[in-house]
Amino acid sequence: MNYLVAVLSNRFQVEAAYTALEKENLPKEQISILGQGYQSADDFGLIQPNKQAAKQSKRFFYWVIAFGFVAGYAFNLLTGIEIFSWAGSIGNHIIGGILGAVSGALGAILLGGAVGWTVDSGDALPYRNRLNAGKYLIAFKGNDAQIREATRVLRQFEPENIQSYKEPVSV
Known part of the structure; x- marks a missing residue:
């Protein structure tokens, strides 16, 4: 599985982005919103x-x-x-x-x-800092085709940052 994380500046943008992802028939159980009133960084699993x-x-x-x-x-x-x-x-x-x-x-x-x-905190610290500053994250977990589709949809909202990640393969 792969992840896509976008940083949006306010609650209205993140809710609109969530709705747009749903309209594209992307599975809503694979979409997460992080920020005030939604999941916290710890709930989502961002490392501390x-x-x-x-x-x-x-x-x-x-x-x-x-x-x-x-x-x-x-x-x-x-x-x-x-x-x-x-x-x-x-x-x-x-x-x-x-x-x-x-x-x-x-x-x-x-x-x-x-x-x-x-070194080991990766992008978790910048994402935590953005959450602490009152920003919102929308995260999508899916296969390559779904990530490409979600990226296309989220770019419409002009996120501050949009980044995809590949889940490490465990041996």
Whole structure:
């Protein structure tokens, strides 16, 4: 299945677009309106950037801690820096490893969150921002021929943005 999403500036436009799609005999169960008084972004299934950022942080978190420990241990081993005189040689290497692991964890939280916010959210964030600004989205889910027909119909309403998406094939 494919998706078509159009951004319309007001409720009258989105209702007129919905009616026009119905008149073209496109299945109304495949048409969704998002905005105030209709479905929310969460109801429709637009991903939340905060959740994506948290998921990305978790992905980085586990392997970066191990890498940070090894890097901190190796750095202390190579430089011979004495962190605490009472810890001895091996103890200082382990403390260096722990500090490296903590640095890796902090980097995972910061970098993983930033990557999740900017990369994995796709177009969901701009669509959420438009909904928050009082705009409306009309989304249509269908095959290629239906998407072409819906695109032709929706262009008449001069949407701010119109974009089609192909559903990823899961293996």
